[in-house]
Each structure stands twice: as C-alpha cells, then as structure tokens.
Amino acid sequence: MTSTLFTPYSLGRIELANRLVMAPMTRNRAGADGVPTDSMVTYYAQRAGAGLIVTEGTQPSAVGQGYPNTPGIHTAEQAAAWRRITDAVHERGGRIFLQLMHAGRISHPSLQPGAGLPVAPSAVRPAGQVFTAEGLQDFVEPRALETAEVEQIVREFAEAARLAIEQAGFDGVEVHGANGYLPHQFLAEGTNQRSDRYGGSADNRARFLLEATAAVAEAVGAERVGVRVSPANTFNDIVEHETEEVYAAVVSGLEPLGLTYLHVVEGPPSVTEKIRSNWSQTLIVNPAFSLxxxxxxxxxxxxxxxxxxxxxxxxxxxNPDLVHRLERGAELNVGDPSSFYGGTDAGYIDYPTLDQTA
Known part of the structure; x- marks a missing residue:
C-alpha cells in the first residue's frame, strides 16, 4: 500500500504537513472565566506535529457553556489568550482550527449566567447527570428557545468565528454539530419537538445548523470553515431515527456553501458512504473507537x-508526538482516564515524547 498518511495535503488555501488530524477533546483546563491558560499553550504547542489541530469545544457565548473550565471565545480577554496558543502552534509549523461548541441542554444552572436554565430546541430533559464544579448533578429540564433566540444564537456563532480569526489568529473554525450538543439537538427528533421553521421535517431540523454555518462562512470566509457531525450517535441521550434523511438534508445544505471540510464521527458505514458520494470538498473521518x-x-x-x-x-x-511515533511504528503511551477532564498538569502536558523515552 502506498503511504499517504504522512504526505502533505492542501486543505483549501492551507497546506498541512500530513493527513492526520487531532480531533477535538474537552480537557477542562481553562480558567473559571473561560480564558485559556499557560498550560493550554504548552498542550497545543506540544501537538503541533498534527497536520491539523481542532481545539476542544469552545463556547460562543456564556449560555453555551456545558462543563466547568471550558474555554470561551466571546470576550476580548479569551481571544487574547487563544492568540498565545495559535502563535505557539504556528511557530512550530502547525495549523489549528477552533471548534465552536454550544452545549445547549447539556449544561446545568450552576454553569449558566444568573443560574438560569440551559436552553434547547425543546423542553426535553436529558437522562443522566452532568459534571459540575460541585460534582455530578442530575440534568434539569431545559428552556425551549424562542424563534428570535435561535436567530440570536446564529449571530453569536458568527461573531465568535470573527473573533477567532481576526483576534485569536486561528486558521479556521469548526462548527460542532455532533455528539448531542445544540445543533445535534435540533437535528434529532427526540430533542426537537418544535412547530416553527426549525422543527418538524428533516429539512427544518437541519435549518439551525445550516444557518449557523452559513453565518460563520459569511463572517470569516467559507474556506476557513468546517463542520463536524456524528450520524446515529446516541451520546448525550440523543434519539435519532431518521439518520439518512437528516444527514442528506445537512449535506445538501452545506455543499453549496463551499466549506473547507466536513468532519464525520463515523456511525453506520452506509451513511459515511452516502456523505462521501455527495460531498465534493475535503472529508475528515474520525473512526472514534471502532479502530x-x-x-x-x-x-x-x-x-x-x-x-x-x-x-x-x-x-x-x-502522545504529543503521535505523528512521529506512527511514522516509526513505535509503541504508544497509554492515557490515564482519571486526568482526562480537569485537574493539574499531570496527565495533561507531562506525557513523554519518543525522544524523551529513548
């Protein structure tokens, strides 16, 4: 088999050193006000060998926060701190996109401005519990968004994208439409029981993601915008029975925008195949835990x-040097799950590189 994984790739106007993408991963290491920290600068710079880094989910507004100590991109202070990260990655020859993530109902009043209710397409409470600063707590019933509020969130996505590109220095942004967060909540019939233009048919349920993405593309240029989706993913208590219809509507709506990529967290292979056949731009596939x-x-x-x-x-x-290790067929470090979400620099920026263990 001819090797392609370690060859350069042109992602629109951006040249990637290889074809390996660091997928977005929540790490809960930002300050309480959503400002990225010094440790985050080190963390992302260490992983600049990836062809492309997509950051952890970053809220476009205070209401969009879903977990403690996740970063934001809705204040000048947050943007300035992110700029230190993008500069560090660029200095090492890396490329980095910011993931825009609105958690919607996957939140808790303790994380919301004024201890308000989380917002969602419809007032459908998720099963289970959410991690908060006080530990695990039961999810609450969210507040259904008014139509005008949905339109406001679309504008917030666009403004956050503009801040990410113009102030924080990112190469692009990724709209997070996957894993049970707000855009996915609109896509899935189990969480979207609306009767306005954002609910009902598959086309209507896709409308929010399409409008948010179009607004982001208009704000910063479609060549700087990607979208992430996760067909048939039940994470965060998503109930989705019309997967093929919904993602056909998503792809047909996104295709004319001229985006730089579509990022699929793979579910049914048949859905990936249909997306592939109907998508003319770059397709990123994350096999998740299947490979x-x-x-x-x-x-x-x-x-x-x-x-x-x-x-x-x-x-x-x-493995901060994952590309280097894979090129050489070297053994990989095993992650410590106890330090995945929050904590100190241990299990965050202290994993050894191959050179350090030689």
Whole structure:
C-alpha cells in the first residue's frame, strides 16, 4: 500500500504537513472565566506535529457553556489568550482550527449566567447527570428557545468565528454539530419537538445548523470553515431515527456553501458512504473507537476513499508526538482516564515524547 498518511495535503488555501488530524477533546483546563491558560499553550504547542489541530469545544457565548473550565471565545480577554496558543502552534509549523461548541441542554444552572436554565430546541430533559464544579448533578429540564433566540444564537456563532480569526489568529473554525450538543439537538427528533421553521421535517431540523454555518462562512470566509457531525450517535441521550434523511438534508445544505471540510464521527458505514458520494470538498473521518490507532488502520481509511484526512482523539491526548511515533511504528503511551477532564498538569502536558523515552 502506498503511504499517504504522512504526505502533505492542501486543505483549501492551507497546506498541512500530513493527513492526520487531532480531533477535538474537552480537557477542562481553562480558567473559571473561560480564558485559556499557560498550560493550554504548552498542550497545543506540544501537538503541533498534527497536520491539523481542532481545539476542544469552545463556547460562543456564556449560555453555551456545558462543563466547568471550558474555554470561551466571546470576550476580548479569551481571544487574547487563544492568540498565545495559535502563535505557539504556528511557530512550530502547525495549523489549528477552533471548534465552536454550544452545549445547549447539556449544561446545568450552576454553569449558566444568573443560574438560569440551559436552553434547547425543546423542553426535553436529558437522562443522566452532568459534571459540575460541585460534582455530578442530575440534568434539569431545559428552556425551549424562542424563534428570535435561535436567530440570536446564529449571530453569536458568527461573531465568535470573527473573533477567532481576526483576534485569536486561528486558521479556521469548526462548527460542532455532533455528539448531542445544540445543533445535534435540533437535528434529532427526540430533542426537537418544535412547530416553527426549525422543527418538524428533516429539512427544518437541519435549518439551525445550516444557518449557523452559513453565518460563520459569511463572517470569516467559507474556506476557513468546517463542520463536524456524528450520524446515529446516541451520546448525550440523543434519539435519532431518521439518520439518512437528516444527514442528506445537512449535506445538501452545506455543499453549496463551499466549506473547507466536513468532519464525520463515523456511525453506520452506509451513511459515511452516502456523505462521501455527495460531498465534493475535503472529508475528515474520525473512526472514534471502532479502530485501533495504528498506521495501517489509518492508511486504510484514506486508501479506500472513505476519507481525505483521518482524525484521532485519545491517542493524541497521551502522545504529543503521535505523528512521529506512527511514522516509526513505535509503541504508544497509554492515557490515564482519571486526568482526562480537569485537574493539574499531570496527565495533561507531562506525557513523554519518543525522544524523551529513548
């Protein structure tokens, strides 16, 4: 098999050193006010060997926060701190996109301005519990957004994207439409029981994601915008029965925008195949937990045409030099789950590189 994983790739106007993408991963290491920290500068700079880094989910507004100590991109202070990160990544030859993530109902009043209710397409409480500063707490019933509020959130996505590009120095932004957060809540019939233009048919349920993405593309240029989706993913208590219809509507709506990529957290292979056949731009596929992270598996993902770029999450968490290790067939560090979410620099920026263990 001819190797392509470690060859350069043109992502629109951006040249990537290789075809391995660091997938977005929540780490809960920002300050209480959503400002990125010195440790975050180190963390992302360490992983600049990825062809492309997509940051952890970053809220476009205070209402969009879903977990403690997640970063924001809605104040000048946050943007200035992110600028230190993008500068550090660029100095090491890396490329970095910011993921815009509005958590919607996957939040808690303790994380909301004025201890308000989280917002959602409809007042449907998620099953389970949410991690808060006081520990795990039951999810609450969210407040259904008014139509005008949905339109306001679309504008917030666009303004956050503008801040990310113009002030924070990112190469681009990724709209997070996956994993049970707000855009996915609109897509799924289990969480979207609206009767206005954002609910009902598959086309209507796709409308929020499409409008938010179009607004972001208009604000910063479509060549700087990607979208992430996760067909049939039940994470965060998502109930989605019309997967093929919904993602057909999503792809047909996104295709004319001229975005730089679509990022799929792979579910049913048949859905990925349909997306691939109807998507003319770069397709990133994250096999999630279905494939072990090996050079052979990632090469096969590219070789069979399912993807143009391969996204990897947890292997990058424990291996800042993952590309270097895969190129050499070296053993990978194993991550410590107890330090995945929040904590100190231990299990965050202290994983050794291959050179350090030689």
């Amino acid at each position: 072990e992270t090996t050079t052979g598996n990632l090469e096969a993902l590219l070789a069979d045409g399912r993807a143009d770029l391969a996204a990897v999450g947890r292997a990058f968490l424990a």
